[in-house]
Amino acid sequence: MYRIGELAKQYDINTDTLRYYEKEGLLVPSSIASNGYRIYSSADAKTLGVILRAKAIGFSLSDIKTLLSIEVDKANKECLDVKLVVDDKLAQVNAKIEELQTFQRSLKRLSDACCGGHESAQDCTILQALESESLTILSECHHD
């Protein structure tokens, strides 16, 4: 049994974070002492471990809430239910990566076209590209 400060220290997080997780329904302490203090059981601590690990992998608190709801009703859930959450997240991550790679290509093309020297920025190709309506430097040429 731990008080909020003990649990927070153990997992190196803020006590406010724990109160926040409670408000969000992620981790409700299993009991409240007569003085109003939150009391966390070892099972609560274990759940916190799951939350923190899932967060480290990149799940949002909302994803984690779904995962935990499956966890508590494991017996009546299928592997499929769990895998769907993971695969959905994977699709989101893949989409985000592709979006960023598009930015990356644009930036690289911009950077490569610029001498980056002590010449006046008056004729800088980067500024010209941003001023030009066609953004020729950035457009990928899919035609030959």
Place this chain on the structure above:
Amino acid sequence: MYRIGELAKQYDINTDTLRYYEKEGLLVPSSIASNGYRIYSSADAKTLGVILRAKAIGFSLSDIKTLLSIEVDKANKECLDVKLVVDDKLAQVNAKIEELQTFQRSLKRLSDACCGGHESAQDCTILQALESESLTILSECHHD
């Protein structure tokens, strides 16, 4: 010369966005009519074009502000100044991509290890991985 609604329509954005850009110091209309209406010049419109293109590439409004401040003082700036902004952004994007690729690998390993079938989630490898303190499934084995 355009009124706020005309300029917004021309670039297919909200008038509130223009007022927001003004508040942020990105695009201040070159004059105000006697009735208090904002009046945008063609130069203002051109600047808005730059802002919107830079945004499409992935620059934040704060990045764009830096870029614009260089732009207005081009003559006294060097290519280097411009390139530094772009390269800095490129480094941020690269870092973000790598972070996401780590998530991607973790998620893929999690997903691949799960049958995803109608079996009970009781023995689901994904849930087991999240419950396990070692996260063995997720850890990359750099040793042989």
Place this chain on the structure above:
DNA sequence: ATAAACCTTGGAGTAAACTCTAGGGTCAAG
């Protein structure tokens, strides 16, 4: 004269995941 369409300001609301503050109660040690 009046309605529609435009403009103004100031301020609130949105998502995400906390973090911090104010003001106060609880508990153990000296």
Place this chain on the structure above:
DNA sequence: CTTGACCCTAGAGTTTACTCCAAGGTTTAT
């Protein structure tokens, strides 16, 4: 009996880039 460390609640603040709202002034057309 008071000091310090801990706990409580409610609510505001953080970041980014807007979007929406209320309450009102202006312009244009009928």
